[in-house]
Amino acid sequence: MFTNIQRQEERTGKYGTPRVQYLQELVSQFQNASAEETKEKIVANLANFAYDPFNFTFLRQLNVIELFLDCLTEPNEKLVxxxxxxxCNACADPANAAVVTQNDGIPLIIQCLSSPVRSTVNYALGALYYLCNASNKEDILKPEVIDAIKSYAAAGGVSTSFSNLAQAFLDKHVPERN
Known part of the structure; x- marks a missing residue:
């Protein structure tokens, strides 16, 4: 459920931790964590907060989007x-999408299309769907990327989610397909 200031105050109560402070604590915990499992849990938690537009400004303020991008370079598939x-959750917002593109996130997201982890591929398809626009379509709509997305669109029998999301991407961003 999306949050607003009133709902946030109701949920945290009079003495609750403000959202930005809570997110900052998560970021600090991630930076200080040495155990991979702890890092995974924190990034999963932050990714859940990235779903709610109420948190978008905080995510930018705390450089959480950059943290997510750093996770894409890790060998740990769960962190990726x-x-x-x-x-994917955050870049539905144009300001968050701009942070991703300004920090050279598009090639990292494209690499996720070849992940062995299904949800990683789904998230990558969703992120590219939101990110593709006039200013960066040349970076995204490369032949090898379109071919990969076409193969997911054709994989309806294997995975409906891949197929539907890939088809939506093609319908929106690749109007004249072969």
Whole structure:
């Protein structure tokens, strides 16, 4: 459920932790964590917060989107999965999408299309759907990327979610397909 200031105050109560402070604490915990499992849990938690537009400004303020992008370069598939999930959730907002593109996130997201983890691929498709626009379509609509997305669109029998999301991407961003 999306949050607003009134709902946030109701949920946290008079002495509750303000959202920005709570998110800052999560970021600090991530930075200080050494155990991979702890990092995974924190990034998954942050990715869930990235779903709510109430948090978008806080995510930018605390450089959480950059943290998600850093996760895409990790060998840990769970960190990649949760990082791309956070990006997918956040980049529906144009300001968040701009942070992703300004920090060279598009090639990292494109790499996620070849992940062995299904949800990572789904999140990558969703992120590219939101990110593709006139200013960066040349970076996204490369032949190899379109071919990969076409293969997911054709995989309806294997995965309906891949197929539907890939088809939506093609319908919106690749109007004249072969």
């Amino acid at each position: 999965e949760f990082g791309i999930g956070g990006i």
